[in-house]
Amino acid sequence: MDYEVCRKVWESHVPCQFTLQSSGGTHGEPLPFYTMLPRFSYLALAIQKVLSSFNRRDDGEKVHSDKMWLEHNGIPLKMYIPIGVIYDQANLSENDSILEIIVRTSQPPPQFQMVDRDMMEAMFMQNIKEADYLKTKAEITKNMMKDESAQLWRSVCNIPDNFDEFWTIVQKLMETSEGNEFAHIPLRVYVKNQAFKQALITAKHPDGSLRTIGEAVSDVLSSSSSSSTDSQSEHPPRLISHGIDIPHHTPLIFAAKNLSYPDNFIHVVLLLVVP
Amino acid sequence: MTDNRTSFRLEILNRLCKRERQQRCVKDMFKNYSLLDEQLQQSHRSRSVSVNDEHFKGNVNDRLAVMKEEMANVYRMKSKNDQDLIDANRKLADSESRYSLVSSQRDKLRIETDAIVKKMTVLENELAELKEENSVINTERVSLVATCNYLTEKKTQLDNERFQLLNRIRELQEKSAEFMNAEIALQEERAQMRIREQIAKATADLNLGDERASSAFGTSPETLDEFMMTDVLPSEVKFKLSTHDGEVHDVEWMSDDTFATAGSDSKVQIWRVSPNKTDASKVSTLSGCLGPVNRLDYDSQRHVCLASSNDKTCRLWNIDSQRLLSTFSGHTDKVSSARLFQSHNVISGSADRTIKNWDISSIRCLKSYLVGSTVFDIVAKCGVSQSSFISSHFDKKVRFWDARSSDATYSVELGQKVSSLDISMDGLQVLASSRDDTLSLIDVRNYGIIHLYSAEQYKTSCDSTRAIFSSTGEYVLAGSSNSSVFIWNTKTTKLEKVVKTARSDSAQIMSLAWNPSGRGLLACDRQKTCTLWR
Numbered sequence: 001m002d003y004e005v006c007r008k009v010w011e012s013h014v015p016c017q018f019t020l021q022s023s024g025g026t027h028g029e030p031l032p033f034y035t036m037l038p039r040f041s042y043l044a045l046a047i048q049k050v051l052s053s054f055n056r057r058d059d060g061e062k063v064h065s066d067k068m069w070l071e072h073n074g075i076p077l078k079m080y081i082p083i084g085v086i087y088d089q090a091n092l093s094e095n096d097s098i099l100e101i102i103v104r105t106s107q108p109p110p111q112f113q114m115v116d117r118d119m120m121e122a123m124f125m126q127n128i129k130e131a132d133y134l135k136t137k138a139e140i141t142k143n144m145m146k147d148e149s150a151q152l153w154r155s156v157c158n159i160p161d162n163f164d165e166f167w168t169i170v171q172k173l174m175e176t177s178e179g180n181e182f183a184h185i186p187l188r189v190y191v192k193n194q195a196f197k198q199a200l201i202t203a204k205h206p207d208g209s210l211r212t213i214g215e216a217v218s219d220v221l222s223s224s225s226s227s228s229t230d231s232q233s234e235h236p237p238r239l240i241s242h243g244i245d246i247p248h249h250t251p252l253i254f255a256a257k258n259l260s261y262p263d264n265f266i267h268v269v270l271l272l273v274v275p
Numbered sequence: 276m277t278d279n280r281t282s283f284r285l286e287i288l289n290r291l292c293k294r295e296r297q298q299r300c301v302k303d304m305f306k307n308y309s310l311l312d313e314q315l316q317q318s319h320r321s322r323s324v325s326v327n328d329e330h331f332k333g334n335v336n337d338r339l340a341v342m343k344e345e346m347a348n349v350y351r352m353k354s355k356n357d358q359d360l361i362d363a364n365r366k367l368a369d370s371e372s373r374y375s376l377v378s379s380q381r382d383k384l385r386i387e388t389d390a391i392v393k394k395m396t397v398l399e400n401e402l403a404e405l406k407e408e409n410s411v412i413n414t415e416r417v418s419l420v421a422t423c424n425y426l427t428e429k430k431t432q433l434d435n436e437r438f439q440l441l442n443r444i445r446e447l448q449e450k451s452a453e454f455m456n457a458e459i460a461l462q463e464e465r466a467q468m469r470i471r472e473q474i475a476k477a478t479a480d481l482n483l484g485d486e487r488a489s490s491a492f493g494t495s496p497e498t499l500d501e502f503m504m505t506d507v508l509p510s511e512v513k514f515k516l517s518t519h520d521g522e523v524h525d526v527e528w529m530s531d532d533t534f535a536t537a538g539s540d541s542k543v544q545i546w547r548v549s550p551n552k553t554d555a556s557k558v559s560t561l562s563g564c565l566g567p568v569n570r571l572d573y574d575s576q577r578h579v580c581l582a583s584s585n586d587k588t589c590r591l592w593n594i595d596s597q598r599l600l601s602t603f604s605g606h607t608d609k610v611s612s613a614r615l616f617q618s619h620n621v622i623s624g625s626a627d628r629t630i631k632n633w634d635i636s637s638i639r640c641l642k643s644y645l646v647g648s649t650v651f652d653i654v655a656k657c658g659v660s661q662s663s664f665i666s667s668h669f670d671k672k673v674r675f676w677d678a679r680s681s682d683a684t685y686s687v688e689l690g691q692k693v694s695s696l697d698i699s700m701d702g703l704q705v706l707a708s709s710r711d712d713t714l715s716l717i718d719v720r721n722y723g724i725i726h727l728y729s730a731e732q733y734k735t736s737c738d739s740t741r742a743i744f745s746s747t748g749e750y751v752l753a754g755s756s757n758s759s760v761f762i763w764n765t766k767t768t769k770l771e772k773v774v775k776t777a778r779s780d781s782a783q784i785m786s787l788a789w790n791p792s793g794r795g796l797l798a799c800d801r802q803k804t805c806t807l808w809r
Contacts, residue, residue, distance in 0.1 A: 008288070008292075013298070244287065247282075254283070
């Protein structure tokens with residue numbers, strides 16, 4: 001475990017702009033709301049604060065969380081994906097800009113899924129179990145206390161204050177010993193305008209050498225689709241996570257231990273290099 | 276390998292740092308933005324508050340009025356609540372005091388209950404004991420009943436035997452009385468013979484030729500008797516006389532040879548006895564009464580005769596002129612007895628439960644004594660005081676009176692209702708005849724009963740049956756219901772003689788009179804008859 005890398009990843013935030021576009025506002029739309037959101041957090045946790053700032057207005061309709069939906073660049077947002085991943089997906093071309101999110105109060109499209117805080121917690125726990133199953137056949141979560149997983153969720157809710165708490169739990173989850181190494185690495189690869197891709201990837205090659213993250217991503221892509229084989233041959237795509245390019249030769253096990261989101265998955269956004 | 280590892284790590288760190296640096300300005304800007312936003316919100320809030328204030332000032336007066344009204348309402352409610360509270364407090368105090376009272380009573384009652392329960396257990400024990408005793412007694416009783424039955428049988432047997440014996444005794448007594456009479460007659464004869472012999476001897480000794488004297492002595496033993504100052508027991512019936520139509524209620528000697536009778540035919544008759552004592556002839560009749568005459572009385576000189584009658588009056592006649600002197604009417608029921616009293620008064624007792632004292636000269640009732648019980652007989656001239664009299668009553672009492680006081684001075688209770696009274700010559704003893712078939716001799720001075728007289732066959736005939744003293748008081752005598760006269764010795768209470776007026780037992784003797792000379796007994800009965808014994 002690399003404390004420094006983990007700490008930096010933990011503390012990283014992204015700038016966001018929320019704009020309200022209600023269907024029938026008589027007094028005009030209020031000014032957009034600007035805020036920095038942690039990369040590890042989720043829109044489901046942040047939306048309540050945004051709505052309350054809109055609802056502070058003297059007049060105009062109140063915006064309720066169950067009667068609105070979120071949109072970016074005309075695409076409904078998935079509230080259960082970590083904010084850092086959303087940002088990385090949105091800002092693939094223009095670096096270092098603000099993530100613009102439009103809050104709409106019209107009838108939500110069927111693709112949009114409203115997620116509240118309790119649902120988010122359940123999904124988070126599910127992800128942790130899935131990742132642990134991939135790594136150790138769920139050996140660790142089975143032995144984990146109920147309040148320890150709750151503690152992890154609590155620390156995610158309070159980013160960036162409770163790093164020490166987060167650190168102790170994450171250490172437990174990422175611990176490996178000689179005879180007990182990760183079987184597979186939980187890795188999700190995001191390609192633009194597609195659902196994320198996921199495959200069974202081992203940490204090492206069958207000959208015992210460490211698998212790099214570049215190899216792992218190409219394995220995932222090749223296992224999921226046949227079309228990517230030609231693209232891989234030309235230029236290796238950029239691997240974006242946490243707002244940075246991950247070097248292709250980074251060992252997969254290092255990425256799993258230090259660059260994972262709190263749900264124990266490595267979320268990598270694939271950016272094809274246009275020649 | 277280590278280079279390789281550190282290289283990618285450094286690369287990652289550098290890229291992270293670079294990204295951070297790039298974001299720093301944005302981050303600062305956002306931070307300032309949020310601060311500004313907060314300040315804006317705050318100022319907005321304070322402004323909205325002041326705006327609200329101005330908005331309210333316009334209708335503050337209305338609101339004030341409304342508030343005042345509400346305030347008044349609130350005060351009203353408060354006062355009402357206060358009142359309720361006070362009431363509730365009072366009620367609470369009341370109920371608390373009541374509760375304490377009730378609880379104290381309850382404690383008291385509980386103590387009482389305990390005591391009662393204790394007592395009850397004691398009583399139950401006693402009851403059990405008593406039941407046991409009762410069963411024991413019951414068994415005893417059963418055995419006793421058995422013995423009692425046996426004894427009752429025995430008793431009836433013995434009673435029968437007793438009746439037989441009694442009859443025999445009566446027969447024997449009658450026989451013995453006959454024997455006694457015969458013996459007395461014999462003794463008398465013997466005494467006369469002895470006297471005669473002595474006289475004969477004396478005449479022979481002194482004057483053999485004095486025939487006159489001897490004839491005087493010899494021919495008149497009866498005249499000799501007449502001057503004896505003792506009472507001679509009657510021995511033979513001289514005559515029987517039918518005097519009245521109906522019952523003869525009273526008979527009195529007026530002198531040695533005249534007597535008066537009173538009867539249920541409302542008449543008083545005066546009779547004279549013939550010199551040889553074998554007959555009597557009517558001298559006069561005193562009439563005027565409208566009902567049966569009950570009692571006669573006469574003055575000491577034998578000039579007047581007083582009769583009490585069922586017509587509720589007393590009447591007084593002059594015997595010589597046979598003139599009705601006066602009538603005393605005022606009683607509301609029959610007059611059972613009347614007596615001359617003191618010098619010129621009459622005292623009368625009636626069935627109307629009063630005694631009246633009359634003045635003869637004015638024919639006026641002087642005083643009434645309320646007795647409360649039927650008067651059967653009344654006598655005067657008794658005791659030491661002239662004003663005292665004695666009455667006998669239905670309520671078994673003999674009352675002693677002083678004419679001056681309206682209440683009896685003393686009363687003596689006998690065994691049954693007292694039918695007649697007679698006063699002794701000295702006025703110190705009174706003879707009372709009671710319906711329990713006894714005669715009582717009562718001392719007038721200390722009211723003590725001196726003697727009781729009774730006999731086996733003696734039965735009083737009715738409520739007006741009369742018992743008397745003999746003329747000197749040596750004997751007491753009374754007529755019985757079976758036509759016999761019983762004569763007792765006053766001092767010894769011994770039954771001296773029984774004489775019979777008729778062989779049948781049917782004639783009830785009503786009244787008796789003893790000749791003042793001491794010899795000669797008149798008895799009147801219910802069957803018209805007067806009988807004289809000598």
